[in-house]
Amino acid sequence: MIPQNSPERKKAFTRFIILYIITTGIVVVAIYFGIQVPFQQNKKLQEQLASIEKERDFGRSFFAQLGEAKGLLDSVNKPGVQAELVDGQIDSRLQQLTAMVDKDSVSEKRLYQELIKTYFEIKDDKKRIRASGDKDAQAAEFESQLAQWKAKYDDCRNTYSQLLTQYNMSMKR
Numbered sequence: 001m002i003p004q005n006s007p008e009r010k011k012a013f014t015r016f017i018i019l020y021i022i023t024t025g026i027v028v029v030a031i032y033f034g035i036q037v038p039f040q041q042n043k044k045l046q047e048q049l050a051s052i053e054k055e056r057d058f059g060r061s062f063f064a065q066l067g068e069a070k071g072l073l074d075s076v077n078k079p080g081v082q083a084e085l086v087d088g089q090i091d092s093r094l095q096q097l098t099a100m101v102d103k104d105s106v107s108e109k110r111l112y113q114e115l116i117k118t119y120f121e122i123k124d125d126k127k128r129i130r131a132s133g134d135k136d137a138q139a140a141e142f143e144s145q146l147a148q149w150k151a152k153y154d155d156c157r158n159t160y161s162q163l164l165t166q167y168n169m170s171m172k173r
Contacts, residue, residue, distance in 0.1 A: 055106050062100060062112060069093040069119055076126050083130055090123050 003009065069090055076086045094116055101112045 055108075058100075058104055058106055062097065065093060065097055065100070066115065066119070069097070073119065073122055073126065076123075077130060083127075087123065087127065090119075094119055094123070 072086055072090045072093065075081055076083055076090065097116050098113075101109055101116065106112065
């Protein structure tokens, strides 16, 4: 016995199956993305955290070596220190730092390079100060010689004035 509304039933059943598949598909896709998106976000956050930790470790080692270079810079102009030897050590430390910055892919590379450049300039300035220290001693020596020559000049001028006065007196007689 075949029902009289068999085509309508088939049509309704087909619509139900299609609607069921679409609804189930939406639920499955929602669950899939609900699970996958946090995993993807977690993966990206883990990569960012690793990058930040890498930069932090780089910064720590960079500033530790920079501190050593600063210590050398502080001691280069002290008395009794072989300045050329310490200058060489400073150069080698700063070149190591430059190589370290060039090799690594840190986000603030320009900042680190400017710091190194500043330390090179400080080293050069300290070298100029050492060189000018000799100039100060020479300038003081020249000033003392100038004072001696001025005293001799004043003596000669006084002697000349006295002789001129004597000559004028002798001419009047």
